[in-house]
Amino acid sequence: MEEDYIKLIFGLKLKQIRTDRNLSLFGLSKLSGLSKSYLNEIEKGKKYPKPDKISILAEKLDVPYDQMVSLKLDKNLAPIGEILQSKVLKEIPLDLFGIKESTLIDIVSNAPAKMNAFISTIIKIAQNYDFGKESFFLASLRSFQEANHNYFDELEQQVLKFSKAYQIDLSQNVTSQELEEILVEEYGYTINNKDLEKHKELDALRSIFVPKTKTLLLANHIDEAQRTFIYAKEIAFNFLGYKERLYTFSWIKFENFDQVLNNFYASYFAGAMILPREPFTKQLKQLFNKKTFDPGLFIKMIDSFNASPESLYQRMTNILPKDFNVQNLFFLRFVHKKGDEKYYLTKELHLSHQHSPHANENNEHYCRRWVSLRVLQKIIKKKEKHVFDVQISHYPNNQPSYLVFSSATKDPFKENQYRSISIGILINPQLKRKIAFLDDPKIENYHVGVTCERCPITDCKERIVPPKILEKELLNQKIEATVEHLMDNLS
Structure with missing residues (x-):
């Protein structure tokens, strides 16, 4: 001791x-x-x-x-x-x-x-709830992000410092080629695109870094955006001087919290480099200033950066609180396998309080009216590369309403598996002043619940199971009211 x-x-x-x-x-x-x-x-x-x-x-x-x-x-x-x-x-x-x-x-x-x-x-x-050390570390990290509105100015400044030192033009798309050159020439990396594919059990991994030889093994089926993000993270670990770090992407396990925090910082640095604050904010303002919502403009914004839809949605959680003073929002990532009735919420972030759509560990059925799930259903039917949709979600009993953007893509690492990324913004008078298209009648409005088991909507055609938990709660309320009435009458 x-x-x-x-x-x-x-x-x-x-x-x-x-x-x-x-x-x-x-x-x-x-x-x-x-x-x-x-x-x-x-x-x-x-x-x-x-x-x-x-x-x-x-x-x-x-x-x-x-x-x-x-x-x-x-x-x-x-x-x-x-x-x-x-x-x-x-x-x-x-x-x-x-x-x-x-x-x-x-x-x-x-x-x-x-x-x-x-x-x-x-x-x-x-x-x-099988809440291990890694889960505890990740929960602590989410709390840290939420406490800082998920914006870290020091990292933003480090990106600008790096781009100036290495003559990276942030007004143009950052490419994997120019980042690879920096990794090889400046940090002595060896890029290996072959050996990772020889091990079937490593199919889910995108990269492994071998520190002794500074070898970066990459899965050869990653696309340009994924390769660029991995390179940007590796640059972050070196440029920011982080010794405690993870060597696989995606992560397998964390040994300590410093690894969790540094992994987040490196990811933030990569996102801020690939989706620079100034041009990204400018495009968001153009989108929000239109009186009617233009889905094509949103898709064009995603395509204009060398980034995945998930990276763009993540970046929105940095920029909206800082540059638009939009403090109340949530980020969700769902995964779904074709033929499976279950949808799994694998990542979430809530600013600046716990919002209605949130993870449920009780094996309940998430509301099928959520746009996050509907885009997953669409992409399986249409077999498209990217499916995007937007909706306004109204929760029952005078709970808040949200403007929700959602994108679905195929998981390139798992057969017949898909994922959706969503960002929801609390609708209030402040937001109506910032987003001109909120009253656009073309945006579909949906009354939604959290899970079928707790949903009071009686005419829901998408319901998977009866609202048994809600019914149990209502029964308990009736029992309590009856007992109280008897006690009052007989006292």
Whole structure:
């Protein structure tokens, strides 16, 4: 165990023994002859007393010396010891949210029994939902993105700095050829387009980086946009000086949170380079200023950058909050296999609060009226490369309405599998001033739910299963109302 944790455990034990004896710090100081400030430092885990001082405390508190120095804690403090020994606090990116580890320890130590129950509950929930370390890291990252409105100006400036240093013209499409030249000439990379294909089990991977030889293995079936994005990420790892990083894309596992954060930063850098802020913002303004929605203009905007639809939608989550002051939006990515009735929500981001369309871990059926699912249904039928649609979604019971853009593409790495990317923007008076086409009658309006099991819409033709969870909730409400009525009448 780390030295700091040994200090903390001794301090917690001393504080517990003192409070069990109904002694104040002043009283213990008077009893032991040790200063109050020194004892306070010990209890906060800042100092560890020398053996002679421990002997004095053990004698005056009538506790065996061995018990005082033992790392074993009684049942009230045992959970804290387990947390410290597991080093879970070292894995939580506390500093990312401005929290000091010592502050958290103080909270835990002041109410150990209650905190034990709380922590145990969180662990049980995590186990029930198969919530591993990687999931926890990714959830922490999403919270960090949301806290910063998913805009990071320092990275935007680093992109401009890089483009100037390497004479990359951001007014033109960045190509894989010019980025490959930088990787090879500047960073000593070797590009290998053959060896990855020799291993069938690696079909889902787009790239692997071998650090010892600086070899970048690429899947030969990736397109130009994917290759450019991978190169831009590799440049980011080098240009930004990130040592803790992932070596596969897509990721297999994370060893620590720094890898998660640096992977996000590198992806952000790549997106900001391929979809530069200034020209991208200009095109969005042209789209939003039109009084009627032009789907062709939206498709043209996607095609005008050397980027995948997913990269463009992700970039919108950076630009809309910053340059349009649109703070309330969500991003969703669904995957769906042809012939499967299930749709899986694999990625989501919510700014600046949890919006109605969100992941459900209870094996429920997402609303088939969502444009995210409809574009998936269309692309399977039409067998097109890219299907785009837009709708205004109204949620029941006076919940918010959203303007939702959605694109579906075939997954190039998995047979008969498709994915959709969507961005939804909360409709409010502010948005109506920013987007001129919101009242365009050509945009289809849909009343939607979250899942069939919870949806109150009675005439839904797309419903897959009955609203059993909603019906159960309504029944419970009726039971409660009847019981309350009986109690009032008979009181």
